[in-house]
Amino acid sequence: xxxxxxxxKGVRELNEDSxxxxxxxxxxGVADGVSSLVSFYxxxxxxxxxxxxxxxxxxxxxxxxxxxxxxxxEMINNRLLKKMLNNxxxxxxxEHLWGTALAVVKVSEDSVEYAQTGDCMILAVYQDNSEIRxxxxxxxxxxxxxxxxxxxxxxxxGLTKREDLIKRVEDILISNRLKSNTKDGYGVLNGEEEAxxxxxxxxINRTRLKxxxxxxxxxxxxxxxxxxxxxxxxxxxxxxxxxxxxxxxLDLIKLEESDPECxxxxxxxxxxxxxxxxxxx
Numbered sequence: 001x002x003x004x005x006x007x008x009k010g011v012r013e014l015n016e017d018s019x020x021x022x023x024x025x026x027x028x029g030v031a032d033g034v035s036s037l038v039s040f041y042x043x044x045x046x047x048x049x050x051x052x053x054x055x056x057x058x059x060x061x062x063x064x065x066x067x068x069x070x071x072x073x074e075m076i077n078n079r080l081l082k083k084m085l086n087n088x089x090x091x092x093x094x095e096h097l098w099g100t101a102l103a104v105v106k107v108s109e110d111s112v113e114y115a116q117t118g119d120c121m122i123l124a125v126y127q128d129n130s131e132i133r134x135x136x137x138x139x140x141x142x143x144x145x146x147x148x149x150x151x152x153x154x155x156x157x158g159l160t161k162r163e164d165l166i167k168r169v170e171d172i173l174i175s176n177r178l179k180s181n182t183k184d185g186y187g188v189l190n191g192e193e194e195a196x197x198x199x200x201x202x203x204i205n206r207t208r209l210k211x212x213x214x215x216x217x218x219x220x221x222x223x224x225x226x227x228x229x230x231x232x233x234x235x236x237x238x239x240x241x242x243x244x245x246x247x248x249x250l251d252l253i254k255l256e257e258s259d260p261e262c263x264x265x266x267x268x269x270x271x272x273x274x275x276x277x278x279x280x281x
Contacts, residue, residue: 001107003028006246007275008253010218016049017216017275018057020104025066029104030120030275031056032216034188037095037177042087048098052080052189056102069106069115073189074196081191091191094178099190103136103214107279112212115201117187121220123237124204125211132234136200138217139186143176151266162261166268173268212279213237218272219249222265245278 003023009015016033033049040048059076066072080098081091090096101118114122116136124133147169154168179185180192187198219236226235240248256271258264 001026002280004245004278004280005276006249008218008249008273010271010273011269012273014047014050015273016047016053017218017273018053019275019277020057020060021277022061022063025063026107027060027063027066027069027104028107028212028214028277028279029056029060029102030214030216030277031100031102032118032120032218032273032275034099034101034118034190036089036098037174040087040089040096040098048084048089049100051083052098052100053102055080055083056100056104056189060104066106069104069113070196070199070201073102073104073115073199077189077191077195080189084191094180094190095174097180097190097192099180099188099195101188101216103216105212105214105279107212109206111203111205112209113201113203115199117189117195117199119186119217121213121215121217121233123213123233124209125213125237125241127208127210129210129238129241132231132237134233135202135204139198139200140176143172143179143185147172147176147268148266151262155263155266160261160263162270165262169268206281209281211241211281213240213276214279215276216272216274218274219245219252219276221252222255222267224265225255240276240278245276249274249276 018031020029031053033053035047035049101120103116103120103122106113119138119140122135180188181194
């Protein structure tokens with residue numbers, strides 16, 4: 001088994017994405033920290049999103065035995081709640097909560113167990129690249145599409161600065177955050193008791209399995225560059241496998257730099273944090 005991994009910081013001061021590597025129990029993944037809507041920094045000048053994603057990393061990487069990913073994530077969710085309480089966070093207000101999206105796989109001889117929240121993705125690739133199988137779905141896409149549509153309208157109306165565009169969609173982004181761990185929203189580990197109900201998880205067998213790709217949303221290509229007749233995830237998967245994940249990420253960063261105000265490729269940041277792992281069998 002071969003492991004390739006990368007992480008790059010986006011435009012903010014801290015990289016809130018983390019890589020999770022535990023070779024002893026063969027658990028691998030990524031976590032994408034979600035900071036509170038209310039500004040927070042701890043005594044070490046760390047954001048809540050940074051703390052949350054690294055709590056996933058430190059907990060899983062410290063394990064010598066993992067009975068199930070679901071039980072591990074339940075423990076992490078409880079630890080996040082305790083950390084927020086210790087930092088005097090009002091955990092009854094969603095806008096104050098820290099959290100993390102994540103995608104984690106546990107590899108065994110015959111199977112792969114997986115778990116996911118938010119908009120991190122896991123893709124399985126079979127022998128001869130004959131089949132590319134998304135094991136997860138973007139839980140936030142139905143919410144973000146509304147904000148992106150308004151972003152595009154605002155560009156057509158003449159706005160040319162990202163900071164002005166963000167103001168136009170800010171109300172939607174706040175409303176979306178309040179839907180975390182609800183039937184109208186998406187799953188995220190943020191200390192809420194309901195978070196466990198919204199974790200997606202499962203198991204596949206390893207028959208003819210050749211690669212697993214695990215990534216945060218910072219590695220997703222703009223939809224605008226992908227031909228309509230080509231499946232989005234197949235395009236991304238083949239690009240990563242052909243270029244290697246390092247070069248793929250560098251090419252994406254170059255593309256983002258070419259559109260700093262996010263006009264041609266609508267998105268909320270010029271460059272998001274990125275974390276990705278390619279496991280090859």
